[in-house]
Amino acid sequence: MLLSKGVGFFMIKLDNVTYRYRDEDQPALKSINLEIGPGESVCVMGANGSGKSTFARLLSGLLNVQQGQLKISSPRSRPIPVGMIFQNPDNQMVAVTVEKELAFALENLGYAQSDMDKLIGHNLQKFNIVHLRQRLTTELSGGEKQRVALASVMIFQPDILVLDEPESFLDEEGKAALGEELINIKKQRPSMIQIHISQYPYVASRYERLLVFDRGEVIADDAPQNILADMDLCERAGLRFTNRAGQRVVIPSQTDRGGRSGSGALGSVEVDKIRFAYSDSDYVLRNLSCTVRAGGIVGVVGPSGTGKSTLGSLICGILKPTDGRVCYLDRNGNLVDPETVAGRVSGVFQQPERQFFLPTCTEEIAFGPKNLGQRLDSQNVEALFAMAGLDADTFADRDPFTLSGGEKRRLAFAAVLSMSPDFVVFDEPTCGLDQEGVGRFILLARGLREKGVGLVIISHDGQIMRSLADSIVYLRSDAGNLVMSCDEFFENPLYRKVVSPVDQLDLPGQ
Ligand SMILES: Nc1ncnc2c1ncn2[C@@H]1O[C@H](COP(=O)(O)OP(=O)(O)OP(=O)(O)O)[C@@H](O)[C@H]1O
Ligand SMILES: [Mg+2]
Incomplete structure (x- = not known):
């Protein structure tokens, strides 16, 4: 017409x-x-x-x-x-x-x-x-x-x-x-x-x-x-996050790594000269070394397709390096058998729905601990919903696949942190979150750091990197990888080519 x-x-x-x-x-x-x-x-x-x-x-x-x-x-x-x-x-x-x-x-x-x-x-x-x-x-x-x-x-x-x-x-x-x-x-x-x-x-x-x-x-x-x-x-309307003084996100106590703190807990993950290829010819990662320490935050940045998510999966032990090693060390620096780190080194993936497979959000949250022989009571589950900013009454019985994009990411946070991991890889954690969710994530990451959890955060968001990361692993498509302190990374104005400008978003300060 x-x-x-x-x-x-x-x-x-x-x-x-x-x-x-x-x-x-x-x-x-x-x-x-x-x-x-x-x-x-x-x-x-x-x-x-x-x-x-x-x-x-x-x-x-x-x-x-x-x-x-x-x-x-x-x-x-x-x-x-x-x-x-x-x-x-x-x-x-x-x-x-x-x-x-x-x-x-x-x-x-x-x-x-x-x-x-x-x-x-x-x-x-x-x-x-x-x-x-x-x-x-x-x-x-x-x-x-x-x-x-x-x-x-x-x-x-x-x-x-x-x-x-x-x-x-x-x-x-x-x-x-x-x-x-x-x-x-x-x-x-x-x-x-x-x-x-x-x-x-x-x-x-x-x-x-x-x-x-x-x-x-x-x-x-x-x-x-x-x-x-x-x-x-x-x-x-969730378009803005105001960081009120002293505001925190409560990380429920069962995610306090209680049972495993001390010498049993992991002290660091060391990525030692790894190379990785999905096929025979093309290496996605070449000769990369970096260390993630308990209570430390490593930011991973780089253009699309340079292997950021691959590195995350290698750290979690989901993929095995073609050459080199990913080592897990305890607090005394002793090597830990990689077979025993399930649930202790966990990841929240870029597309959270890939992690969901149960009929309700509650079951999704309870699954990880159950698999590790722990039981969450209803209060624990409620506290995990609250940590993620989801209303437990509304979401407890919902099918995870019917949630909105941001709701799915929030659920994935709760489902992974329910296992009280020692190390967590967050792959694009703020993608799809509203500004309240972005602010909440920053507070959540700080809370985990305080509890001695080591984090790897993969993100294109400059503000997230600036406010959270101690060091940066910069994966480059052309000339290999760089590992540097966060300050060093942001001193070079070229950082804007890799992450969003830090002055653009209105997020909580340190
Ligand atoms: N397939 C579905 N079945 C049932 N409820 C759904 C379905 N998809 C979305 N919803 C619900 O409808 C409401 C609106 O969802 P919608 O996906 O439109 O939100 P949105 O504004 O796009 O959120 P986001 O910023 O997280 O992407 C939410 O409460 C969500 O949980
Ligand atoms: Mg949406």
């Missing part, structure tokens, strides 16, 4: 839209009334679980409107008017290789082979993923997947682009490229609508309009500078 711009013209219109997931008492979206006109670009913010992704899924037709009305009018009658970048890029991939992923929508739209080849080549270049063309989509790093996802959606030029936290797994270069790409798209296609869900105020400030979701309702719809200046509103 070709519509002309004029009074009453809209591209997206929601009339009293309410959405309730099956079996849930509370609706995820409540009476949403909204109009988004042609060419408008909107940023969407809100706390974890406030309904942002549900809104995105309704717009892209993944969920059907149950109550109220949603109208999408496309002036060009595109066959696929809405393109969506998912919060978790794993949910996006449908094809075996990157090339086939880019071809997928074009094939469905009946493009000729020669046109497809041209478009695929052009988009691989534009999104800087030419080198990934023949790679398996299942074997890409998180950041690589996100770039492939964006290329595979932009290739069919949708009228409406919905981006659900697209920067979550991107490195700095990837984030900058995405920002530029969104501006370019806008210039080339002024009538296109962009709806960009983000947890970052700096992303919102690039937009003229910001919508704030709070418990399923739109509580603010205004210019970002007006909304972000309202501290009370921002704090209420």
Whole structure:
């Protein structure tokens, strides 16, 4: 339907839209009334679980409107008017290789082979993923997947682009490229609508309009500078974390490593000249050595695909190095049998749902300790929910797979810390968390450090590194690895190429 711009013209219109997931008492979206006109670009913010992704899924037709009305009018009658970048890029991939992923929508739209080849080549270049063309989509790093996802959606030029936290797994270069790409798209296609869900105020400030979701309702719809200046509103809606003096996150006592403290507890993990290759030829890590000490925090940084998560899995003992060793030492410096470190060296992975396999959140939290022969009582479980900032009454019996992105990450924190590990690897821990969650994570990490737990934090977030890490392992794609103190890392202004600028986010100080 070709519509002309004029009074009453809209591209997206929601009339009293309410959405309730099956079996849930509370609706995820409540009476949403909204109009988004042609060419408008909107940023969407809100706390974890406030309904942002549900809104995105309704717009892209993944969920059907149950109550109220949603109208999408496309002036060009595109066959696929809405393109969506998912919060978790794993949910996006449908094809075996990157090339086939880019071809997928074009094939469905009946493009000729020669046109497809041209478009695929052009988009691989534009999104800087030419080198990934023949790679398996299942074997890409998180950041690589996100770039492939964006290329595979932009290739069919949708009228409406919905981006659900697209920067979550991107490195700095990837984030900058995405920002530029969104501006370019806008210039080339002024009538296109962009709806960009983000947890970052700096992303919102690039937009003229910001919508704030709070418990399923739109509580603010205004210019970002007006909304972000309202501290009370921002704090209420999870857009801001205020570090009140002395505020702490209580780490429940059974995660106090009580039974194992003293000589039985691990004192350090030493990564000794390791090399690692997934296949015969390509080494992901070469000659890397570093030490994580009890009560110390090592930050791991580096561009997408340089082996950060691989290093995390090696430290946890999930992968074995091709050459070199990962040694576990007790407090007296004696070698500990790696077979005995299960549960003592644990990881919260980049995509938390990969760790879930039980029907309820409570069982998920209780599983680790049960496996180690410990029992959590209901108070312990409640305290772990509280530590993660999840309401126990609401979440105890929920299926972990139905949680929102940020809720899943919070649950993963509780499910891993329930085992009272001596060392924890956090892979992109703040990805998908709202600002309250980011602040909570910083307090949580400090609490663990005080208890003598050793941490490895893999992150692109400069503020997390600055406020937590003692030393930095910098994995570089070109010239090998660097291990340095945190101060040394931040003294070099080039740090901005690897992590986000430290002055950008409003987070708790030391
Ligand atoms: N498949 C599902 N089944 C049941 N409840 C769900 C499902 N998906 C989401 N929810 C619930 O609906 C509410 C809104 O979830 P949604 O994913 O839209 O939040 P969000 O704002 O995107 O959060 P986040 O910032 O964590 O990504 C939450 O309470 C969530 O737990
Ligand atoms: Mg979401």
